Amino acid sequence: MRILVAAKLSLDAGQLKFDSSGHPLIDACPRRMGDADKCAVEEAVRAKEKLGAETVVVTIGGSAEHARIIRDAYAMGIDKGYIVRINEPETLSLPTVARIIAEIYRRTGPYDLVFLGVGSNDTHSSMLAPMLSSMLDIPLLPSIDKLDVKNDGVEGIATMEDGSYTFRARFPAVISITSEANEPRIPTLRAILKSKRIPIQEVSPEDLGVNVERIRLENVERFILPRRRILMEAGDQSQIEEAVGKLLEALRSEGVI
Amino acid sequence: MRILVYADNASWLKQLRGLADKLEAEACALVFDGNLVEEASRLFSRVYYSSLQAFNPLQAAHVAAKALEKCNPDIMAAPCTNKGRIVAGLFSALSGGLPVSDVISVEAEGEELRVKRLVFGGTASASLRVNVPAVLCVSPGAMPEATYRGSIGVVEELRAESAGGIEVEFKAREAVGVEPDKADVVVVAGRGVKRREDLSMIRELAELLGGAWSVTRPLAADYGWSDTWIGISGLSIAPRLYIGVGVSGQPHHMMGVRGAKIIVAVNKDPNAPIFNEADYGIIGDLYKVLPVLIRRLKERGA
Ligand SMILES: Cc1cc2nc3c(=O)[nH]c(=O)nc-3n(C[C@H](O)[C@H](O)[C@H](O)COP(=O)(O)OP(=O)(O)OC[C@H]3O[C@@H](n4cnc5c(N)ncnc54)[C@H](O)[C@@H]3O)c2cc1C
Numbered sequence A: 001m002r003i004l005v006a007a008k009l010s011l012d013a014g015q016l017k018f019d020s021s022g023h024p025l026i027d028a029c030p031r032r033m034g035d036a037d038k039c040a041v042e043e044a045v046r047a048k049e050k051l052g053a054e055t056v057v058v059t060i061g062g063s064a065e066h067a068r069i070i071r072d073a074y075a076m077g078i079d080k081g082y083i084v085r086i087n088e089p090e091t092l093s094l095p096t097v098a099r100i101i102a103e104i105y106r107r108t109g110p111y112d113l114v115f116l117g118v119g120s121n122d123t124h125s126s127m128l129a130p131m132l133s134s135m136l137d138i139p140l141l142p143s144i145d146k147l148d149v150k151n152d153g154v155e156g157i158a159t160m161e162d163g164s165y166t167f168r169a170r171f172p173a174v175i176s177i178t179s180e181a182n183e184p185r186i187p188t189l190r191a192i193l194k195s196k197r198i199p200i201q202e203v204s205p206e207d208l209g210v211n212v213e214r215i216r217l218e219n220v221e222r223f224i225l226p227r228r229r230i231l232m233e234a235g236d237q238s239q240i241e242e243a244v245g246k247l248l249e250a251l252r253s254e255g256v257i
Numbered sequence B: 001m002r003i004l005v006y007a008d009n010a011s012w013l014k015q016l017r018g019l020a021d022k023l024e025a026e027a028c029a030l031v032f033d034g035n036l037v038e039e040a041s042r043l044f045s046r047v048y049y050s051s052l053q054a055f056n057p058l059q060a061a062h063v064a065a066k067a068l069e070k071c072n073p074d075i076m077a078a079p080c081t082n083k084g085r086i087v088a089g090l091f092s093a094l095s096g097g098l099p100v101s102d103v104i105s106v107e108a109e110g111e112e113l114r115v116k117r118l119v120f121g122g123t124a125s126a127s128l129r130v131n132v133p134a135v136l137c138v139s140p141g142a143m144p145e146a147t148y149r150g151s152i153g154v155v156e157e158l159r160a161e162s163a164g165g166i167e168v169e170f171k172a173r174e175a176v177g178v179e180p181d182k183a184d185v186v187v188v189a190g191r192g193v194k195r196r197e198d199l200s201m202i203r204e205l206a207e208l209l210g211g212a213w214s215v216t217r218p219l220a221a222d223y224g225w226s227d228t229w230i231g232i233s234g235l236s237i238a239p240r241l242y243i244g245v246g247v248s249g250q251p252h253h254m255m256g257v258r259g260a261k262i263i264v265a266v267n268k269d270p271n272a273p274i275f276n277e278a279d280y281g282i283i284g285d286l287y288k289v290l291p292v293l294i295r296r297l298k299e300r301g302a
């Protein structure tokens, strides 16, 4: 069995700060492999441990931090990694990202399974897995919280707005994994040291025959919806009574209760 | 301009009709739920309907391709729900349209669109210029709900080919009282709520306000206290009133509650980020504040 995992270096949105004019301080924000991507890597390694598989990771981007994503995946147990060298991967259009992953699938395959995170930590479109499934014309198991890989196929359970869906498909298939799917392993020191010796294959979009399209980004700025921001201290009992009284009065005059 | 809209509930049909009106576009709708056909026909002049085997993504792709061929849209739109994002991805791959998710505003400028989307867990917005064809996955509450047109649209049933290759089984969510994504008032418990039993307080408050209760992701995904949660990876809600109790207000949670008219927070940490996004905040211990709030509401009711 062969499994391809796509993992993205993404910003930790919870730690993003803004300057006084509302521009994001992107360079000061920590970046790491997305939470869901990490769970996708974990699922691939578990499938390998259970059934035997060659596991391959791909990431898109040119910096040393991008190479670190591959090393992190190696440390978790992935066998082989491709880095698609391109600068400013943040401004690639989603169809370009999808085509790059599709070409890696075609040119370094055959693969039985492709794992993606259901959404990256920073842009979270969740559209890549359906795009890939349609481009490759193979089944999609979307938003999977619970995965069971068997010798001849997969079963996955997804929670959506209206209930739970169980998907069953034969290979090959594209699967997007949620960050609820598992608890990713923390690599041992030995695994981390070993990961440094595994080579990383470098390819360019030209090698893959992919025409690079960029989005036309004009501006990024802090987004806060105007809210009233009326705060009430409620430390002791009398403050609590007063705060609750004021709150109820306000909610009544807003007409929401 | 022509727009093809996919929606998975009545409110979304109205919001996406609102988008079409804003762009003065001719609009068709695609629905996979028979219960939505009538609603859709009051809002759109043409409705494509197909009943899928549960939500089979392969069938969805086949039907989406047929609808695209018939409608031939410049813009495709879908909600930022689980299924909406999937259909939007399919629309993009099938049409070659550039997809943009988490859209909060759209303006037509000649042949182009100027689109604003949320990024970085909803802490920032990005402005983009986009050519058509484009695929817009719209954030909840971003578009005004349109009203009925007064005429009834034409409904066309599209045949969903049987989809080999993938099998789907569906189990409807068990209704635990009022559904949070349909309620006017939603009370959400966060990790400040320490024990599962304490959820009874949250439930009581929700009942007194005639609303629903829910939780943040850790309470559902890590502790298993609920099947669903509120936020970008769970349900998005747009109630009149949201009350977050012991919720810190991390971006990925707040992204699902942005559509609320009024946001109330109860948190003992004055620096909790939720206070930056709240209309009313009570800085205090939820275990002391909630009993008072509940008592006062009961007094009022009595
Ligand atoms: C890609 C991605 C997607 C995610 N999607 C979601 C999502 O959809 N929904 C979601 O909820 N999360 C989501 N998360 C997780 C999110 O980032 C936060 O971890 C989560 O929302 C935190 O939940 P919380 O507020 O309950 O817990 P915490 O952040 O731990 O906050 C608990 C709060 O309770 C307060 N508190 C403690 N005791 C008391 C008391 N006695 N009285 C009053 N206040 C008290 C504390 O001051 C604190 O502010 C996502 C994360 C990622 C990376």
Ligand SMILES: Nc1ncnc2c1ncn2[C@@H]1O[C@H](COP(=O)(O)O)[C@@H](O)[C@H]1O
Pocket: A006, A007, A008, A009, A034, A036, A037, A040, A058, A059, A060, A061, A089, A097, A115, A116, A117, A118, A119, A120, A123, A124, A125, A126, A127, A128, A129
């Ligand atoms: N630049 C990238 N490199 C590798 N994988 C990616 C990249 N962008 C997105 N992905 C994969 O696609 C998933 C969904 O991404 P997104 O559409 O940004 O939410 C991610 O979780 C990754 O698995």
